[in-house]
Amino acid sequence: MYFNSIALTTALLAGSSMAEILWDGRFTDTSAAEINKWSWENQVGAYQYYIHGSGATTDYVNISPDYVNPADASSSDGVRITVDGTSSWNGQTMMRTELIPSTKAAINKGKKFYHFSLKRAAENAPDAKAEHQVAFFESHFTELKYGIDGSDGKLQWMTDGKAQFDMDFDADVWHNVAYGIDFDANTVEFYHSTGADELVSKAGPLSASVSSDGADWHVGVLKFSQTKEDWFFSSVYIEDGELTTAISGPSDDLTPKVSSSAAPVSSSTIATVSSSQAAVVTTSSSVAAAEPTSVVAPLSSPSSAVPTTLQTMTLPTSPNSSVSAIVATTSASAAAPSSTDDAGCAVEYVYA
Structure with missing residues (x-):
């Protein structure tokens, strides 16, 4: 028989999950020390850290277990990114604090999923009257925006400058996001959930002018005001293969290394x-x-x-x-x- x-x-x-984490930007105590030590001459850790103001690292980037998404059992820490009136980089008029993946992995080839969780607090809340660019690529083919005209205080997902999906942006609500980017087909899909809920496709795949050199995804905020604001990120990683919808990411014991x-x-x-x-x-x-x-x-x-x-x-x-x-x-x-x-x-x- x-x-x-x-x-x-x-x-x-x-x-089984066929997912593979190509780049892991989930925060730890170790990454906090590495970010503080990072320079062009000493490129340590998972992130490049050069887009920020003239103050100390802790003026702009602080890593702590207090900032992690509690739904993510795989991450020990999250990050509070602060953008204020001192956050001018290279004399620019916009204020910026951003981290960029430091990796030689092919994060700009094939189909990839860019994961992160994001929230704000009631204290040092974002200025709803000023434009914010959040978790964006240099060419802005996909990004989140806040405070733009007509957004009514909502956080919006954009492709090539066009609003495709919006979310209420209430204090202390974690927004879980994945950009599903097909660098070969030039399409982008948006996955989203809140709290501990698993990711769900909300828009796309949509055609976009997909372009990246593998070192231009900005985990952080660029804004056009000088008010002091805190933005919180957690569960940041880039995935190959199938999308992992659970907020804790792929299970190590069930992930074939393909x-x-x-x-x-x-x-x-x-x-x-x-x-x-x-x-x-x-x-x-x-x-x-x-x-x-x-x-x-x-x-x-x-x-x-x-x-x-x-x-x-x-x-x-x-x-x-x-x-x-x-x-x-x-x-x-x-x-x-x-x-x-x-x-x-x-x-x-x-x-x-």
Whole structure:
């Protein structure tokens, strides 16, 4: 008796997140020290910090557990970004305090999801009569704006200067946001929720003049007034693969480490075996040529048609490459297989 190995592989992967964090800007005590030490000569940490006023770092950027989105169990801290009358950068008339991702990852290629949570407080509240550009790209193909004409005190999502979605901007309400940016298709989608609710698509995908050099996403605020304001950010990261809607981000123990440049797996390479073995082995041609060492775990029972536990591990293939093995087994403990031929397992190999 035979079963459909393609269906089993599909079921396995559908039950897991294929998300990968390419750049992690979630704040910690360590990142606070790094931001304070950052300079062009000493580019440490996750962020570039050069767009700010002439005062001390703590005049503009403060990291603390008091500023984290409480719905995000994966982040220990959030950041309070202050913009005031001293926040002139290079003599500009607008006031600015901004952090920029510092990474060599391909955050400006393919389809990416730019995540962050944002709120304001009643104290040092934003001036609703002055324009604010928030979490924007240099070309402004996607951004949030506040205080622009006709916004009625709402926070607005914009593409190429056009308002596409608006939100009430009440004090102490966390707004969770993801920009779904397809750098190849030149489209942008907007995902949003408040509090602990999961992200939901609110607009798009919409055509936009998508452009980025990978070092021009501004996590912070540019504004056209000199009042003192505090803006709070949390849960900042950039994701490849599928969108994670949970506010805590991808689950580490269920996230296969798959490179966005990994070769797609062809259905023609899937091997069908008997249900008594309950095994699926999927390989791309490049992986097959590398002949990775097989590491498998048997199912606890031949009648277990669909595995219930997903594990990931890395298998060396050469000094310069590795393979990620996604191993699905039943939740029950199982003895080690006597050989790789008669082990009941489900394994997919893809380049990491």
